[in-house]
Amino acid sequence: MRAIVFERNGGPEVLECKDQPAPTPKDGEVLVDVEAIGINYRDVYERQGGGYGSEPPAIIGVEGAGTIVDTGERVAWFAVPGSYAEQVAARREMLVPVPDRVSSETAAGALLQGMTAHYLAADSYPISEGDWVLVHAAAGGVGLLLTQIAKARGGRVIATTSTDEKAKLAREAGADEVIGYDGFAERAKEITGGGGVAAVYDGVGKATFDEGLKALRPTGRMILYGAASGQPDPLDLRVLAPAGSLYVQRPTLQTYARTPELLRERAAALFELIESGQLEVRIGARYPLEQARQAHEDLEARKTTGKLLLIP
Numbered sequence: 672m673r674a675i676v677f678e679r680n681g682g683p684e685v686l687e688c689k690d691q692p693a694p695t696p697k698d699g700e701v702l703v704d705v706e707a708i709g710i711n712y713r714d715v716y717e718r719q720g721g722g723y724g725s726e727p728p729a730i731i732g733v734e735g736a737g738t739i740v741d742t743g744e745r746v747a748w749f750a751v752p753g754s755y756a757e758q759v760a761a762r763r764e765m766l767v768p769v770p771d772r773v774s775s776e777t778a779a780g781a782l783l784q785g786m787t788a789h790y791l792a793a794d795s796y797p798i799s800e801g802d803w804v805l806v807h808a809a810a811g812g813v814g815l816l817l818t819q820i821a822k823a824r825g826g827r828v829i830a831t832t833s834t835d836e837k838a839k840l841a842r843e844a845g846a847d848e849v850i851g852y853d854g855f856a857e858r859a860k861e862i863t864g865g866g867g868v869a870a871v872y873d874g875v876g877k878a879t880f881d882e883g884l885k886a887l888r889p890t891g892r893m894i895l896y897g898a899a900s901g902q903p904d905p906l907d908l909r910v911l912a913p914a915g916s917l918y919v920q921r922p923t924l925q926t927y928a929r930t931p932e933l934l935r936e937r938a939a940a941l942f943e944l945i946e947s948g949q950l951e952v953r954i955g956a957r958y959p960l961e962q963a964r965q966a967h968e969d970l971e972a973r974k975t976t977g978k979l980l981l982i983p
């Protein structure tokens with residue numbers, strides 16, 4: 672089978688499409704034919720190294736959708752190492768069933784980023800009717816889904832994006848106000864009548880974290896869920912008191928889907944939002960498997976919107 676392998680950590684150039692032996696399922700595992708592979712920013716961190724994901728040499732990636740070879744069941748997954756491949760071997764409990772009306776592309780496009788958006792809006796800060804929240808990189812994979820879920824919960828969304836095209840997409844996803852990154856905290860304060868937002872959802876990190884604290888209302892929540900621009904500097908907790916008794920969280924989906932039951936419940940809730948038409952999964956681009964390197968280059972160059980898929 673063909674797969675995307677990295678033999679050392681580094682830039683997109685370390686990704687190579689190679690023939691590999693088909694995986695042999697161990698006890699409790701099944702073999703899956705992969706139909707669509709989800710690209711996520713975590714794949715960039717995995718490729719770069721620094722303790723995230725598999726150590727090279729390895730097949731990169733963790734997300735996809737396809738069919739169990741032995742049973743024909745349609746399944747999706749978000750945490751199976753070696754997913755940039757034509758086949759994966761996966762533990763049964765890591766796989767969730769895909770409803771008939773949801774395509775494999777949509778399932779692979781929705782699971783990781785959609786469940787993330789779901790826990791961010793429902794658990795990290797449970798958005799209530801009328802709450803103002805700030806969503807960074809709102810035209811990205813997580814961003815477009817989070818904006819829609821925040822609106823469905825009755826929230827009001829201030830979105831940041833870097834281009835006019837991305838601003839348009841964020842507006843179409845329901846954002847009430849779309850702004851640039853320059854001076855975003857001051858703008859958020861103005862938009863909220865001086866009060867500040869209830870939560871900042873920040874997957875950008877270094878470039879936005881410190882300023883984000885200034886956009887919050889008293890007792891507001893800073894939710895740092897990623898670091899596309901790099902890790903923020905260490906935080907001196909003393910700053911949180913005078914800034915309004917703020918909360919800070921650094922969450923990961925691994926916690927919110929840590930048991931098979933939690934995974935299945937969250938995935939079912941997500942697929943229900945999709946099937947009922949409340950959540951649109953925007954596939955921003957599809958790349959053939961062998962173009963994984965190009966996909967990573969585009970993602971890191973901020974050229975992409977919505978979800979990126981690899982098609983084996």
Ligand SMILES: NC(=O)c1ccc[n+]([C@@H]2O[C@H](COP(=O)([O-])OP(=O)(O)OC[C@H]3O[C@@H](n4cnc5c(N)ncnc54)[C@H](OP(=O)(O)O)[C@@H]3O)[C@@H](O)[C@H]2O)c1
Pocket residue numbers: 710711712713783784787808809810811812813814831832833834837874875878896897898899900901922923924925970971972973974975976977
């Ligand atoms: N903690 C979790 O459970 C969890 C789960 C999934 C994803 N994440 C995190 O969520 C974030 C978004 O992931 P994603 O896969 O949906 O990616 P994405 O948002 O589609 O892509 C990243 C976006 O970040 C923005 N950005 C701002 N500064 C950037 C920089 N210096 N370099 C690159 N991008 C920059 C860009 O949008 P603009 O051009 O509009 O700024 C870019 O398009 C990542 O930090 C990821 O690690 C966390």
